[in-house]
Amino acid sequence: MKKKFGYLHMALPHGGAIFVVSERLNFMTRLRDTEEKEELMKQNWKKLSGVLLGAVLAAGLLAGCGGTADTSASGSQPSGGSPATSSISAPAGSASSAAVSSSGQETAEVKNETEEIVLGSVRDMIPGEGDAFYVNLSAQVWEPLVINNNHALEPGLAESWEFNDDCTEWTFHLAENAVFTDGVKFDADVCIQNIERYKTGPLTSTYTSLSIDKSFPNLKEIVKVDDYTVKFVFNEPITTLDALLGDYGSPMISPNCFDPQTGEITSQVVGTGRYMIEEHVQDQYAVFVRNDNYWGDNPGKVKRYRVNCIPDSETRYSALVSGEIMGLMDNGAIMVDAAAKLAESDDRFEIEPTKSHMTHYLYVNGSKEYLGDVKLRQAISCAIDRDQLNETLYQGLCYPAYSALSNQTPLYKEIQGTYDLDRAKELADEVLQGQRLQATLIIGQRVVDGYPAKAMAEYMQSALSEIGIDISIELLDNEVTTERLKSGDYDFCINVTGLNSADPYSTLYSWMDSEGSYNVDYHWNYSNTEVDKLLASVLNEKDADKRAEIYGRLQEISAEELPVIPILYYVNVNIHNKEITGYTSELFDGVSIPTLEWAANR
Structure with a gap:
């Protein structure tokens, strides 16, 4: 029986073909709802941008983020090297940019072959030999x-x-x-x-x-x-x-x-993709050159591109404004307010918020006294006002999260939760019996650099104090954060992660099964016999409707028992200089490299 490409599943025996139609309709309904939300999101974005622009103009801070970089149309050159782009074109609508000539297009094509495009990322695109994949899939290697x-x-x-x-x-x-x-x-x-x-x-x-x-x-x-x-x-x-x-x-x-005995990567990775690794300096930059003998369709348009690893958010912003980089990629590369200020105050840049598979979660160490009690985890969830967090940190562009799965997952089940401080106090008192719990919340530097996680932690510190939990916040290096999670030396951890598969099994198994990797390694201590049985059966279930029911039930249990506490569904904010085009957003990897190229003269 041939596989039908496109959606998650195919026509299966025993009536499965009906699912293809009905589930496609359900999926399209969800997609339409998402698109309506995205349209509202764009309207909110414009509203936010206008408000922020007014504030920026009133303060006279056209550079944003308190910086002093020149954001005039002529741009500025980064010191210590050549810029990532040639001099900036005149603004759209001026006499010099009233029409795009064929010579302008030819110039862009020449630049595609002779000038590299430089982007900025939160992390190194090439983690290296100790990593199972060596290089990010989005690099197209x-x-x-x-x-x-x-x-x-x-x-x-x-x-x-x-x-x-x-x-x-x-x-x-x-x-x-x-x-x-x-x-x-x-x-x-x-x-x-x-x-x-x-x-x-x-x-x-x-x-x-x-x-x-x-x-x-x-x-x-x-x-x-x-x-x-x-x-x-x-x-x-x-x-x-x-x-x-x-x-x-x-x-x-x-x-x-790779070593066939250990599986470990032993040298620079070679693939069949559109690009090859040309140069790499760990935690500094990676240069990729086009594979001109690529076997498939749509080879990359630009001959060479570079991705600079810039962990610090202010440094990334300054590099973008100065022209050192042409755009930002990766999840959490720029804060929402900073992007809005820049796009509205400097017409060299354009921006559009897009849907994302990333979600903010609160990890809870269930092996600690009291935190293993489901009632206290429910109290914590009820005490978090997700709508307020969304409005305060993201200007309402994100989505309150109550299901363990990303809202961009095909088998996601929408679950409505509530902010109820009275109920939270009642549940917490049943567990703590009037005592106050001293707890530590840790956050890795990667999350702090890419998201307003520190502000979120401070909000939780205030909110949970209302139910008898006194939190101290620790900002840690990424490696130290992982060590603390694995050793169980923490109470809470704010993290941002996503679902990279069209099927949610691996995520739900690692989080909810008694032997799941996250559950065991991070000391969540979660166990539910029904969950273990459902996870053991779902991959063997041939009826697609029944399989969807199992995943729905697992999400219901997760929302009730909270092995991990979802907070917000994230929205990507990608921003780039108009000197490049084809900077299209993707759900998983942020930016599409194959379509990226220099723009014709504007």
Whole structure:
């Protein structure tokens, strides 16, 4: 039975085909609702921008963020090197920019081949050899078998796939003309070598973990059918394999890059993608050059691009204003108010808020006295006024969160919660019996640099004091934060994370199963027999409606028992200089590199 590309699932036996139609309609309804919210979001953005512009003009601070950088139309040159762009064009509407000539387009095409585009990011695009993936997927260096295009599953290095009636055998037909940039041909043997690498895991990463159990649960054997066909045989039915393999679930890299015994990456990663790594200085910058022998469609437009790693938010802002970088990428690269001020006060820049899969969460150490009591976790959730946080920190652009899954997940179930301080006090008193709980809330520097997490922590410090919890806040280096989480040396932690798969199984398993990685490693101490049974059955469930019901039930339980406390669904804010174009936003990776190019003279 052939797989139908596009949405999460296919026509299955026993009435599954009906689900394709009905669930598509449900999905389109959710999408339409999201689009309506986005339109409102844009209106709010314009309103916010106007208010902020008035404040900026009144204060005479055209540079924003209290900086002194020149934001005039002529721009300024960064010291110590050449700028990321040539001199800034005259504003739109002036005589010199009234029309775009063919020579202007030719100039842009020449620049695409001769001048690199420089972007700025919160983190290094290349974590390096200790990382399961080595380089961010959005860099376009390596490619997966299946592409998760905003939850629509599309062919990657696998051109098509099919499965048998009971979903215990999946057959993947591989691209026959894909070549790694070191000359190694991609075929069934190389595909199998990569998947054997997953068996050495779980391999860790700053993005998500990689393991055979996560990508190929209950795998029995791998069969090479021919040079470009691979069959996966499972001990149990699996109905969502293609979703599990999307993006970070099936990275394919040259076998010359990793140790087959340990799975560890041993050299600079070589992929089949649109770009190759040309130069990298750890935690400073990465340069990528176009693969002019790319096997697929739509090779990159710009010959070379650079991503500077700029962890500090003020430094990122200054680099953008000065022309050192042409745009910001990655989640949390700029604060909402700073972006609004800049876009409204300086017409060199444009901005548009877009939906995101990222969510703000409050982690709770359930192994600590009192915090393992579900009533106290419920009290904490009731004491947090998410609407106030949204209005105060994000000007109403985000969404209050009550479900464990991102609201951009196809199987997300909308759950309405409430802010109820009286109920929160009542629940907390049942647990604390009039005592006050002394607690520590930790935040990693990455989260502080990318989001108003410190202000959120201070709000929680005030809100939870109302129910008998006295919080001290600690801002920590990222490595120290991870160590504290794994050692259990914390009470609360504010984090921002997202769902990188079209199927929510791996996320819900790691958070809710008694043996889930987050649950165990971060000492959440959550256990529910019903949850364990539901998670054990969902991947084997062939009926798509029943599978959706299971995921819905898991979200209901999570909202009730709160192994992790959702706070806000985030919205991406991407901003760039108008000297570049094709700076389109993506749900998972922020910015689309293949469409990026220099703009014609404006």
